[in-house]
Amino acid sequence: MTAAEQEPTILVEGLSHTYARRGSAVEVLRDVRLRVERGAYASLVGPSGSGKSTLLSVLGGLERPQSGTVVVGGTELTGLSGDALARFRRSTVGFVFQHFGLLDTLTASENVELALTLGGMSRAARRRRADELLGDVGLAGRAEHRPFELSGGERQRVAIARAIANEPEVILADEPTGNLDVDSAAAVAALLESLRDERGTTLVVVTHNPALAALADFHLRLVDGQLVGATALEGVDRDRLA
Amino acid sequence: MRRAGLGAVLGALALVGALAGCGTAASVSGAKPNVTKPPVVDVVFGGIESSEVSSRSAVRSAWPKLLYRSVLGTAGQLYDFAQPGQTVAGALAEDRAVGARLHPDLVTIWISTADLLNGTPLAAYRLALDALVASVGKSGATVLIANVPSFERLPFYQACLLDPSLCGASRRTVPSPAALQRAIAGYNAVIASVASAHKARVVDVAAVLAHTSGLSGASISVLSAAEESAVERAFAADIPKRLRRR
Amino acid sequence: MVSVALAASLLTALVAVATTARTRVLDQITHGGPLSSISVSAAAPSPGQGGLDNPTPGHAKALTGAALAQMGRIAHVTAVIPVLQDRVIVVPPAAPPSGSRLCLAPPDNESCHPSGTASPVAVPAFDDSIVGINLSDRSSIPVSLLAGTYPSPRSTTELDVTLSYLSHLGLGQQQASEIVGTDVEIGAFSVVARGFRIGLRWTTAEIVGVVTQQAGSGGLLTYPGLVRADFAWTAAGRAFGDSDAPKSPYVAALVQADQLSHVQGVRNAIAAIGYSSSAPQDVIVSVEKYLHVIEIILTAIGAVALVIAALGIANALLASVRERRREIGVMKAIGARDFDVMRTFLIEAGFLGLVGGLLGVALGIGVFLGIGSIANGYLIAQGLPGVPITLAWQIPVGAVLGATVISVLAGAVPAGRAARVAARQAVEA
Numbered sequence: 001m002t003a004a005e006q007e008p009t010i011l012v013e014g015l016s017h018t019y020a021r022r023g024s025a026v027e028v029l030r031d032v033r034l035r036v037e038r039g040a041y042a043s044l045v046g047p048s049g050s051g052k053s054t055l056l057s058v059l060g061g062l063e064r065p066q067s068g069t070v071v072v073g074g075t076e077l078t079g080l081s082g083d084a085l086a087r088f089r090r091s092t093v094g095f096v097f098q099h100f101g102l103l104d105t106l107t108a109s110e111n112v113e114l115a116l117t118l119g120g121m122s123r124a125a126r127r128r129r130a131d132e133l134l135g136d137v138g139l140a141g142r143a144e145h146r147p148f149e150l151s152g153g154e155r156q157r158v159a160i161a162r163a164i165a166n167e168p169e170v171i172l173a174d175e176p177t178g179n180l181d182v183d184s185a186a187a188v189a190a191l192l193e194s195l196r197d198e199r200g201t202t203l204v205v206v207t208h209n210p211a212l213a214a215l216a217d218f219h220l221r222l223v224d225g226q227l228v229g230a231t232a233l234e235g236v237d238r239d240r241l242a
Numbered sequence: 243m244r245r246a247g248l249g250a251v252l253g254a255l256a257l258v259g260a261l262a263g264c265g266t267a268a269s270v271s272g273a274k275p276n277v278t279k280p281p282v283v284d285v286v287f288g289g290i291e292s293s294e295v296s297s298r299s300a301v302r303s304a305w306p307k308l309l310y311r312s313v314l315g316t317a318g319q320l321y322d323f324a325q326p327g328q329t330v331a332g333a334l335a336e337d338r339a340v341g342a343r344l345h346p347d348l349v350t351i352w353i354s355t356a357d358l359l360n361g362t363p364l365a366a367y368r369l370a371l372d373a374l375v376a377s378v379g380k381s382g383a384t385v386l387i388a389n390v391p392s393f394e395r396l397p398f399y400q401a402c403l404l405d406p407s408l409c410g411a412s413r414r415t416v417p418s419p420a421a422l423q424r425a426i427a428g429y430n431a432v433i434a435s436v437a438s439a440h441k442a443r444v445v446d447v448a449a450v451l452a453h454t455s456g457l458s459g460a461s462i463s464v465l466s467a468a469e470e471s472a473v474e475r476a477f478a479a480d481i482p483k484r485l486r487r488r
Numbered sequence: 489m490v491s492v493a494l495a496a497s498l499l500t501a502l503v504a505v506a507t508t509a510r511t512r513v514l515d516q517i518t519h520g521g522p523l524s525s526i527s528v529s530a531a532a533p534s535p536g537q538g539g540l541d542n543p544t545p546g547h548a549k550a551l552t553g554a555a556l557a558q559m560g561r562i563a564h565v566t567a568v569i570p571v572l573q574d575r576v577i578v579v580p581p582a583a584p585p586s587g588s589r590l591c592l593a594p595p596d597n598e599s600c601h602p603s604g605t606a607s608p609v610a611v612p613a614f615d616d617s618i619v620g621i622n623l624s625d626r627s628s629i630p631v632s633l634l635a636g637t638y639p640s641p642r643s644t645t646e647l648d649v650t651l652s653y654l655s656h657l658g659l660g661q662q663q664a665s666e667i668v669g670t671d672v673e674i675g676a677f678s679v680v681a682r683g684f685r686i687g688l689r690w691t692t693a694e695i696v697g698v699v700t701q702q703a704g705s706g707g708l709l710t711y712p713g714l715v716r717a718d719f720a721w722t723a724a725g726r727a728f729g730d731s732d733a734p735k736s737p738y739v740a741a742l743v744q745a746d747q748l749s750h751v752q753g754v755r756n757a758i759a760a761i762g763y764s765s766s767a768p769q770d771v772i773v774s775v776e777k778y779l780h781v782i783e784i785i786l787t788a789i790g791a792v793a794l795v796i797a798a799l800g801i802a803n804a805l806l807a808s809v810r811e812r813r814r815e816i817g818v819m820k821a822i823g824a825r826d827f828d829v830m831r832t833f834l835i836e837a838g839f840l841g842l843v844g845g846l847l848g849v850a851l852g853i854g855v856f857l858g859i860g861s862i863a864n865g866y867l868i869a870q871g872l873p874g875v876p877i878t879l880a881w882q883i884p885v886g887a888v889l890g891a892t893v894i895s896v897l898a899g900a901v902p903a904g905r906a907a908r909v910a911a912r913q914a915v916e917a
Contacts, residue, residue, distance in 0.1 A: 053915045062821060062911035083825050089911070090823025101818035101914060118823040162822065174915050281644075281691075307579075307673075310690060315671060316645040320690035323680060336681030340724075 007074065009169055009202040010036035010059060014068035017054055017225075028054045030225040032068070038169070041196050041203040043213040046222035052206045053174065055222065059204060060093045060172045061085045073169040090118055094163030094201075096192075098175035100155045102147040108134060108158045109143040115165040133161040137191060153184025160191055164201070171195060173205040177212055189215060281319045282485055284310055285346040285378065287333045288324030289355045291388075291465060291473075303467060306350060308474040309481075317487030321346070329356045330370040338377050345381045348485055350477060352388035352447070354429055359402065359416055368432045375440045385442035386480050388473075389433050390426045391451040394419040443480045450476045492841055495797035496848025496891045499790030501855040503883050506786040508860065510779045512875045517768045517775060524745040525628065526755055526767040528559065530738065533759040541771060545764035551738040555761055559743055562757040564750035567628060572620035572715040573704045573739040574722055577675035577688070579613040580657055611657050617706030618647070618674060620715030620737075628744055629703055634661065636668035636697030639710050644717065647672070647710035648697040656707070661868060664698040671695070674708065676718035679725030679733070689721040704739050712737075748772065794890060798898035801840055805833060805902035809909065816906055817913030830907040837899020838892050845891030849884040 017029035028051040036042050046052050057063040058070055061077055064085070070077045073092040080088065095101070102111050112130040121129065134143050137157040147155050156176060163171055173192065177185035189212045195201040207213050221228045286292055286306040293304060310320040321344055323337040330353045341349070351374065357367055371387075379385045393399050399422070406416045417425060430448065437444045450472045451465075465473065514523060530551040537543030551570075560568045621629055623638050639646035649672070651661060659667065673692050680687035693714065701709050719737035726733045743765070745754045751769045758765045809816070816829055860877035867875065 053912075057912045057915055060821065062817075062914060083827075085911075086820065086823055086825040086828075089821060095818075095821045095914065097818070097914060099814065101814070101821070103815065103818075114819075115822045118828065166823070307690070311673070311692070314692075316692045316694060318692070320688075322675075322688040322690060323685075325685065336683075336685050337687065340680045340687065 007038075008035045009038045009040070009073055010034060010204070011071040012059075012068065013070075015055075015058065015065055015070060016067045017051070017058065017063075018066060019054075028225050029058070032225075032227050034220070034227060036202060036204065038202055039196055039200045040218070041193070041216045042205070042218055042220055043216035044204060044206045044220045044222065045208065045213065050222040051225040052222055056172050056174055056204070056206055059170070060095060061088045090115070091166055092168055092170060094166070094168040094171045096156070096159050096163050096171060096173035096176045098178035100147070100152075100159045100179075102155055102158060102162075104147055107144050107146055108139060108150065108154075108161075111147070111158055112162045112165055115162045119166050129165065130161075133165055134158070136164075137161045151184065152180045153187055156180060156184070156188050157191060160188070160195075164195060164199070167199075168201065170202045170204065173203065173207070175206055175208065177207065177209045185209060186211065279317065282314050282317055282348060282487060283319050283321065283344050283346045284314060284348045284350070285321045285341045285344055285383075286324050287328070287337060287341065287349070287351045287353060287374065287378075289328045289353050290326040291355060292322075292324035292350075292352050293326050303470055305465070305470045305474040305477070308471060309350070309477050312474065313478055313481055313485070314487050327356045328353055329360060329362060330354075330367055330374060331362070332356075334370045334374045334377075338374055342377050342380065346378060346383040348481065349378045349383045349385045350388070350445075351375070351378075351385065352445075354388075354390045354433075355393070358390070358393065358422065358425055358429065361417070364428045364432060367429060368436065371432065371436045372439070375436055375442055379440050379442065384482055384485060385437075385440065386445050386477055387433055387437050387442050388445045388447045388477075389430045391448040393422050393426055445476050445480055447473055447476055490844070491797040491800040492794075492844025492891050492895060493848035493851065495790070495793035496845045496887045497850075497852035497855060498793045498848075499787070499890070500849050500852025500883055500887045501859070502786040502790045503783075503887075504852070504856040504879050505859055506783045507880065507883070508856075508875055508877070510783065513775060513779060514772065517771055523772050524748045524751050524767075524769075525630070526743040526745060526751060526758065526765050528741040528743055528758055528763050528765045530736070530740060531764045532762055533764040537764075540766075541768050542766045543764060549762065550734070550736040551741060551763065552736050553738070555763065556738065556741055558761050559741065559758055559763075562743075562754055564746045565743055565754055566746050567625070567742075567744040569622055569625070569628060569742040569744070570712070570738045571704045571740040571742065572712050572719060572737040573617050573706055574620075574676055574715050574718040574737065576616060576618050576708070576718060577613050577677070578616045578653070578656075578708065579673035579675065580611045580653075581670045581672065613675075614656055616653070616656075616708060617704065618708040618710065618715050618718060619701065619704035619706040620710055620712035621703045621742075623709075623711055629701075629742060631699050631701040631703060631709065634698045634700060635664035636695070638699075639696055641711055642713060643711065644691070644714040645693050646696045647693045647708050647714065648699045648701075649695050650699060650701055650707050650709065653707040654698065661698075667695055668697060669694065672708070674714075674718065676721045677725075678721045679728045679730035682728050684730070685728075687721075689718065691718075703742065791890075794894055797844070797891075798841075798894040801837060801895050802898040802901055805837060805899055806905065809833070809902050809906045812906075813909050813913045814916070816909040817911055817916070820909075820911035821914040826907040829909070830903045833903035833906045834896055834899050837903065838896045841892040841895025841898075842888065844895070845888035848891065849887050852887065853879060853884065 012032055012034040015029055015032040016027065018025045018027045020026075032055065044052055044055065054063070058065050058077070059072055061072070061080070064080065065078045068078070072088075075088050075092060077085070077088065102108075103114065106114065109127070109130045112133055113126045116126040116129055131140070131143060134140055137160055139154060139157055139161070142150060142154060142158075147158070150158065160176075171192070176192065177188050180188060189209075192203060192205065192212075193215050196203055203216075205212060205216065213219060284306075288306065292306050304324075306320065306322055306324065310318060314320070321341065323333065323341060333351075333353055351371075353371075375385055375387065402416050434444055436442070451469060528551065529545045530549060531545030532547050532549045534544050534546045556568050556570055559565060621631070623629065623631065624641055626638070633648075634651075636648070639648060649667065651664075654661065654664060654667060657667070671692050671694055673690055676689045678687050678689065679685065691714065693710070699709055703709070716737060719734070723733050723735070723737075726735075743754060743758065745751045748769060751767050755765045755767060819829055819832075856879065857877060860875065864875060864877065
């Protein structure tokens with residue numbers, strides 16, 4: 001095991017975050033500390049408005065941390081420029097949204113390619129890689145379909161293919177099964193789990209879905225901007241990750 | 243959106259192209275190839291019968307013009323020296339030089355009326371006609387000489403009998419019908435012999451006009467339209483094929 | 489995009505109409521010749537009238553070949569085009585071409601009906617002049633074609649006629665194309681012997697077109713060859729004492745200056761050689777000023793329309809940015825930089841402008857062609873030559889480029905706003 005692998009994929013120390021809302025400051029995160037090891041699967045739960053989205057945004061580089069230290073995939077996010085944050089999002093994290101976040105005008109393949117385009121890959125290589133990724137998520141025959149021609153579960157699988165296109169260390173999923181029926185949700189859950197198992201990807205999944213949450217190695221719970229519950233790896237076979 | 247936009251662009255380009263195509267529809271040139279053959283030069287020596295200047299309508303209908311129009315048209319040039327009162331001696335003196343310089347391909351001569359009215363002697367008529375034909379025929383032109391028709395039946399002569407000033411002659415020189423008949427016979431003999439000497443052709447207008455009423459002319463001084471075209475046909479019949487362009 | 493298309497079409501049509509109207513008005517002043525054309529008369533200059541556009545010519549003075557050569561050597565002169573002329577008898581055809589329903593008859597002949605039932609009385613011959621000019625460089629001569637075509641160069645058996653020839657035949661301009669293909673006989677006079685013995689030289693030419701011309705005064709127009717031969721026949725009469733026969737076939741000459749500002753200098757030099765000249769330089773300068781103002785106004789109307797359309801684009805794109813905040817957030821979440829987002833919106837704005845511009849230009853060209861054909865119909869009905877309906881390529885290209893550039897500029901604000909949309913929008917409810 002190398003030194004880099006011993007480093008946790010996500011390390012958060014003393015993160016606080018405040019929003020100005022209707023003239024007054026609202027503290028959405030308060031002194032959050034978090035450590036997620038490489039290849040772990042963490043579920044993040046909490047009541048609405050508890051700061052789940054904000055934490056996910058900060059972890060994914062969608063927002064700059066206001067205080068404390070946030071290190072994800074070896075990148076210290078505090079003080080990064082806008083372009084550096086974009087680079088970080090492109091290479092280190094992949095997002096999966098409840099609303100899928102696919103562009104309606106593009107085909108499944110083009111949606112996946114979009115992430116690769118931003119990474120500067122050549123056209124032919126992009127195309128090959130997108131086909132490969134769609135094959136991986138079980139959508140080999142659906143490459144030329146537009147989102148409205150796909151079922152919810154298929155759309156989410158396209159979104160997952162896009163999220164893993166640049167081989168990120170971390171997948172951040174925000175209610176990935178929130179808009180899906182039970183069968184589709186199960187398929188997406190299985191797919192996410194396989195990412196961890198087969199690629200060693202670290203997963204942080206915000207979910208209300210007990211089945212999805214049950215797959216997690218540990219559960220994080222946000223209440224009023226404060227993290228309660230497990231902050232360390234529990235019940236995960238470290239050897240499997242080595 | 244992207245596909246629809248591309249279609250719109252292509253459609254617009256096609257429309258612009260189609261419009262551009264409409265704009266380039268140039269007027270079709272109706273120009274014919276240039277006439278490369280040199281024009282046929284037609285020279286007319288004549289008196290009152292061939293004259294075009296007595297009225298504007300005559301400009302259109304005098305037989306030399308009809309002949310030119312039917313045989314040559316754009317392929318020819320017509321030099322018209324005909325004038326009322328012209329005698330052979332006059333034509334020889336005034337027009338021969340210019341006429342010969344034009345190197346004509348076709349020459350028509352119908353001069354006899356003024357000579358008859360002025361009493362030109364046969365010998366003088368022969369001398370002048372011979373010199374004129376020799377001169378204008380030198381360049382190898384086809385020369386057509388009209389003979390003298392039955393003069394007394396022509397309206398022109400009838401008018402001259404009534405008022406000699408109409409013909410520019412004094413009463414003394416207008417011959418009687420009988421004297422005229424004899425003179426006509428003598429002139430026609432001269433015309434035949436001069437023509438034969440110079441390989442010219444005689445156009446028998448006497449025969450053409452023999453059956454005219456003599457009173458059908460639209461005016462007292464010119465041939466009727468029917469007579470003009472009858473004379474024209476008689477001349478045209480004697481024009482060799484190589485000079486015909488129509 | 490529709491607003492851009494309409495604005496671009498408005499701009500194209502207005503500019504095209506303005507440009508064509510300008511050409512038409514200046515054509516009217518210069519009779520179809522170039523703006524810097526000087527008309528030299530076969531006359532001496534009148535003292536003190538050198539600065540006038542149309543001075544009264546002095547006494548008649550033969551325009552010789554030597555004088556024309558001298559004018560060709562004046563500085564800033566690009567061309568000297570001699571105008572030849574000869575008086576002729578004209579004999580129109582006695583009958584219309586076969587198959588034609590034309591009625592060739594004197595205008596006052598009541599027996600002539602267009603139906604062709606009555607047999608018409610032939611048009612009498614009439615006196616006219618035949619004008620000879622080099623018709624090859626049509627941009628330099630005051631001649632415009634109404635029907636048919638121009639005679640072939642060097643042909644001595646083809647000519648064009650003017651509307652005065654048609655009116656001799658009792659025809660209007662509407663029938664101009666029907667006269668094409670008929671023959672006309674041309675008789676040139678000459679004194680061929682002392683005592684004013686007249687000889688006539690007849691030639692026949694085919695009418696190949698109908699024109700308006702201000703080069704010389706005559707109903708027949710052709711290349712110089714035919715006129716030169718007729719003139720030689722007429723001038724030969726001088727040898728027999730015809731002192732009225734002209735000494736020179738040239739009745740006028742068109743001298744071209746290289747630019748409008750050199751016209752006065754060239755005219756002074758022509759006066760020094762000893763000839764009177766005229767040029768519409770003062771009129772052109774003042775008319776050009778007014779036309780320029782009209783052009784500016786029409787262009788401004790089109791441009792304002794385009795700017796309004798651009799504001800429409802900006803507004804539509806701003807709405808689009810508001811609607812697509814989450815989509816923009818997703819783009820950023822998968823790694824798009826602010827610049828990438830901005831570029832996407834600018835490209836979209838440019839694309840809207842380009843497509844709108846292309847559609848608009850196509851529509852504008854259609855409108856212009858429509859207006860042009862209506863205007864030409866009116867002009868022809870008034871017996872005036874039509875306007876050439878041609879469009880300078882710069883106008884449509886400029887309109888498309890303008891629409892695209894203005895749309896991109898209009899897209900700048902929405903694109904900037906899109907770039908500033910927070911990436912966090914991707915996860916907001």
